[in-house]
Amino acid sequence: MEKIKGNIISQLPFQGLKKVSDLIEYDGPILSHFRDEYDNDYLYYWVDFNESVNRWLVWKIDELHLYKYLKGTESLKELLENKDKDFVYSIEIDSELQYKNIAAVYLNQIPEKYQIEEESTYKLDIPKLYLPVIEKYESDFYLTTLRELSLEFTLEPSNHKYSTTISALDAGIFLKKLCNSYLNFIQEDFFSKFKHTFGDYSRLQKVVGQFKEILTPRIVELEYGSFKVSIGSDFTHTVGNDEYNKWQREILNAYKEEVIDVDYSSSESLNRIAEKYEVDARRRIYGPYLDILNDKDYKVEVTNYKKTFRKVYNRVETSKRKILIPETIENNHDNEKRKLYSVVLELDEKQDIKNISTKGLKEGLLFSQEMKDVEIIWNEIDGTEYYFELNQPFKFIFTIDNNNSYKAENKEFGLEAIGSDKDEVFQNIIHQFEENYIKITNGDFAGDSNPYSTLIKNAISLN
């Protein structure tokens, strides 16, 4: 038997101990539940033997932890090592049930061979006699446990015009971004850990989809003043096997370590992330979180339920952000195909369409239609050297091609301007128009008839 370091005592300081049940047994008890005459609960865990005695570790346990163990949400290791006690008892029992060598053993003095591995959760059928305990804790267990595992975010407004309150809009956007970041992390982490176990990619995607639904953050605590919200992640509904269950139980903590508990001012730690995750994953996971940290309207602090973890952030510098999200990637949306729409708006007579708000646009929109191209009509042209008053409108066709290249074309004047946005194209076509006009006035025009002569009423020099 292992040598025990502890303080020898004459007897256990409990009275009227009676066995309730063997929670684990095989050819005899392995883990037994006892109760004393005051209804305190104890566990006996078999750890050693010699030719005359079996040795047991004995410790007090409260009913809630017993419930969690039976439900598989707390392991035997956690029960043994729970810091709500300083020591456990080591006792030796012979075949005649005589107790010998009773000792109080500090947790850190428990022999290494008696240590229990992480995967020591209870997976057997729960004995029927525990059904009342299960029913007692079932109703509030879910919320209690979610809270214990949650992360608390506090949003402190940047200015105190409205005291310490945060606008509902900011709170809503914050929650949405946090959810996006977390769900993208879930997807990335599940893929990296389990994709090799799937032969069928669509099945992998389906499982990830199921987990993203199950693990969507739950709000488990809410306070206003400084806006505080605690976010938990479900641990009861699951998909598949034990490995997934284990992953599910640890995913919020993994998010904390990989995304929240990061020094965003350190190039070294950001480079480590950049090495670990592909740019697209970084954009999806870290992009929304960096937006939160750099929101000008509030500052963020994150803690855990027991306040053993606390993280405050400064604004993340652009140069640091670029380590995680290179600009070309960040602006990826600009590569999306741009389209033209013709819209019909209903506005008040005095409303200036150039100053219309998004809200005004939404409210005034009567209908819209996608256009392949659009004819632009100018009644005057404002160049860099001349301002042109026109006899008749100058018209050109405006298009955006599949490569998001913008084009303005007027066949009558032989003008064709290309650019990467509307302003560049307009500047280019004005520049061509002006250049041609200058050529004409310098006598360089070679055509049969001068199209500009009928179009231009006055060309006013701006110099």
Add this chain to the structure above:
Amino acid sequence: MKNLKYHQLIANNSLNNCPDNECNEMETDAFRWVYEDISNELNYLPTFLYNEKQNRPQRKNSTDDMKCSMCALSFYVSQEKAKEAFVVLPLRVREMLGYTHLGYINISKDMGLVNFELNGHLDLFEYENIDLSGSFSIIGALN
């Protein structure tokens, strides 16, 4: 009524109503934790005798632990159940129990009385003059 192989052990330990009326003769597949060497006689001993043979004290922590089942052989109803029950044990416990392999037997009605318990576990109370060793096979490692 046929005599049980360990009826004397049951009597010596004053185990009343052992085995109880729930036990029946039946034919069923059964899986048991064993040592790798199929000829090891420890593979075919009920707990009480196993402990004696190994010079181990009976593993008890309460007066009601001298159970009827200590005079029977432990089995599981399926390979999966047998492995599940093993892997939930802490490594230290697995090491102390000493079993490394899974044995298979097709229990027949003439072998004894069978009692089904929780978690896919069953006990076999052998009849007198039954020797299971010839009907047993090792089907693989437990881990």
